[in-house]
Amino acid sequence: MAANWMRRTFVAAACASAALLTACGSSSVDSAISPDRFVVFGDGLADQGQLGTSFTVNDGSVNNWTSQLAARYDVKLTPASKGGWNYAYGNARISQSPDAAGNASTPTVVKQIDTFLAANKFADNDMVVISAGVSDVIANTMAFINGTITQDQLMANATQAGADLAAQVTRVINAGAKHVVVTGTFDLGRTPWAKQIDKEQLLTQVMLALNNRLKIDINPLGGKQVLYIDAAYQVNLFQGNPGAYGFQNSDTAICTSVDAGAGIGTGNNRVNSALCTPNTLLPNADPIRYVFSDNVYLTPEANRRLGEYARDIIVLQW
Known part of the structure; x- marks a missing residue:
């Protein structure tokens, strides 16, 4: 019991320390590990532009948290579609198909890992990042809203998605990965989408079901x-106390790029940040001051800060 209490205390202290570092800018402490390569699997939160654009404001900057994390180790990370090692794909689900927008051709996280392992091996000095869950929350919540599944099924599906994600973490370790960074979903109950559909509490419950199962199942791995990396914790700080992180708006999407199709999976004729550029922003709005690009995904600045937070946690652990 005492050991568990000490472990919880250490984790809480680590998170608090990292949060302070992120709020101030970033840590100046060097990591004990120095990866030669980052290999990334995931959904739109980690997609650097598999189809040419990312799910954020596409302004030519370092606009994805995985890019920011890799850059802090002086490693260039590019999408697999351009010959790089980031296999993350917008709207991708963990193990289920079609994707959040109904596209059956989008590779799941399972298939992304299949593709990597079919032709490559993990090296001892790789940093593997697995970041998924957002698309599963969207797809299952939309199925519930549309009446195709019950709320009990929604929660069961979220729990299973967490277990499926944990299984992929175990899989890459068994395949030789030495350092695996994993995030589940951030809290979509705190997004503009949740407010738009009046499902804040439900979406938070779905997030917890997925992330809690993920954490339980990876705990034995040590x-x-x-x-x-607790993305939900960090994005909640951005949303709940934006001024402490340099933001002014944490409730509104800055992009105006409406997609006539299914977009990010939240419905037709909704803003899709994959279509967003500096020319499709709210009038006189500064993306550095906004948390959300569309009603779900983060702005470049929020992505960069999430990447800094991830590095701070890595430095504390490794």
Whole structure:
């Protein structure tokens, strides 16, 4: 019991320390590990532009948190579609198909890992990042809203998605990965989408079901090889106390790029940040001051700060 209490205390202290570092800018402490390569699997939160654009404001900057994390180690990360090692794909689900927008051709996280392992091996000095869950929350919540599944099924599906994600973490370790960073979903109950559809509490419950199962299932793997990055914790700080992180708006999407199709999976004729550029922003709005690009995904600045937070946690652990 005492050991568990000490472990919880350490984790809380680590998170608090990292949050302070992120609020101030970033940590100046060097990491004990120096990866030669980042290999990334995931959904739109980690997609650097598999189809040419990312799910954020596409302004030519370092606009994805995985890009920011890799850059802090002086590693260039590019999408697999351009010959790089980031396999993350917008709208991708963990193991289920079609994707959040109904596209059956989008590779799941399972298939992304299949593709990598079919032709490559993990090296001892790789940093593997697995970041998924957002698309599963969207797809299952929309199925509930549309009446195709019950709320009990929604929660069961979220729990299963967390277990499926944990299984992929175990899989890459068994395939030789030495350092695996994993995030589940951030809290979509705190997004503009949740407010738009009046489902804040439900979406938070779905997030917790997925992330809690993920954390339970990866816990036996220990911290030597696996590190959980609590994206939900950090994005909640941005949303709940924006001024402390340099933001002024945490409730409104800055992009105006409406997609006539299914877009990010939240319905037709909704803003899709994959279509967003500096020319499709709210009048006189500064993306550095906004948390959300569309009703779900983060702005470049929020992505960069999430990347800094991830590095701070890595430095504390490894």
